[in-house]
Amino acid sequence: MQASDPFLPLQLDADFRLNTDTGATSHMTPHRHWLPNYKPLRVPVKLANGSLVYSEGVGSLVFRPVVDGVQKRSIEFTRVLHVPLLRSNLLSILYLARVHHWHCHIDSTALRFKKGSSDTHFMATIDENNAAFLDGHVEEATEHSAQLSIRLGSKQRRRDTVAKCNVAVRQRARQCTVYCRPMSKTSQLDRRYRKHTCRPMSKASKVEALVYKRFISNVTGDFPTSQL
Numbered sequence: 001m002q003a004s005d006p007f008l009p010l011q012l013d014a015d016f017r018l019n020t021d022t023g024a025t026s027h028m029t030p031h032r033h034w035l036p037n038y039k040p041l042r043v044p045v046k047l048a049n050g051s052l053v054y055s056e057g058v059g060s061l062v063f064r065p066v067v068d069g070v071q072k073r074s075i076e077f078t079r080v081l082h083v084p085l086l087r088s089n090l091l092s093i094l095y096l097a098r099v100h101h102w103h104c105h106i107d108s109t110a111l112r113f114k115k116g117s118s119d120t121h122f123m124a125t126i127d128e129n130n131a132a133f134l135d136g137h138v139e140e141a142t143e144h145s146a147q148l149s150i151r152l153g154s155k156q157r158r159r160d161t162v163a164k165c166n167v168a169v170r171q172r173a174r175q176c177t178v179y180c181r182p183m184s185k186t187s188q189l190d191r192r193y194r195k196h197t198c199r200p201m202s203k204a205s206k207v208e209a210l211v212y213k214r215f216i217s218n219v220t221g222d223f224p225t226s227q228l
Contacts, residue, residue, distance in 0.1 A: 015088045017133040018063065020111055020124045023048070024092040027061070027080040031089070034138055035059025035082055045083055055081040065122035065136040074139060075122060091134065 016031075028045065032038065041058040061080045065072045077091070096102040096113065105112045111124040111132050124132035 016138070018089045018091045018124075018138070020093055020132045020134065021090045022093045024090040024095070026095060027077050027090065027092050028055070028083045028086055029061065029080055029089045030082070030084050030086040031138075032057070032082055032084070033140070034061050035080060038082070041081070043081070045081065045086075053083055053085040055083045057082040062139045063122070063134065063136055064139050065134065067120050067123050067135070071136070072122065 029035070035057065036059065038057050038059040041055055043055050045053050045055060047053060058079060058081050061077045062074050063077065064074050093104055093111075097104060101115075103114045103116070105114065109126055111126070112120045113122050114120055122134060122136065124134045126132045
């Protein structure tokens with residue numbers, strides 16, 4: 001088995017640093033084991049020397065950044081292509097800026113990535129060769145599985161959860177509609193009973209509203225997210 005074999009857990013002849021690249025159209029890595037939620041995906045990738053290689057899959061990469069010597073909360077880069085024949089890891093600056101509206105501030109010493117006017121989320125120090133690699137390290141799947149991370153890509157998980165909650169609300173509303181449907185011939189006693197038991201949901205008590213609010217909060221969870 002060669003070092004460039006895509007099924008080798010570690011690409012021994014490849015770099016383990018994330019190189020910030022203004023020419024890359026997507027994030028790319030030759031390291032399959034960095035992508036825990038791996039999915040097969042074959043797309044052509046044109047290298048700087050004009051040669052054409054192909055990706056084998058795509059997934060998310062979790063990175064633990066260090067900003068000015070201080071370790072920050074883990075971040076997750078989504079849609080990272082697995083390209084076994086690469087020998088370096090590329091972080092697409094233009095993809096972050098154009099697709100996810102991140103700001104990259106460049107000076108003579110470093111590249112700093114910010115969201116609006118917020119503090120620096122992650123940075124890359126410029127070395128003597130005018131190359132800039134992200135400060136920090138990539139986390140393995142077992143290392144970051146129990147940690148809280150900032151999602152830098154997609155809000156699909158949150159949208160799916162909210163959609164499930166909306167379905168539950170609609171089902172509850174249908175149940176109330178069926179239970180409280182008009183009756184053609186009812187006694188005054190039946191009407192008084194329906195008046196007290198089938199009140200409109202818009203007039204729910206404060207206690208019911210608080211319980212529902214807590215239900216939504218418990219289901220959706222508090223996931224701090226930040227779109228790239």
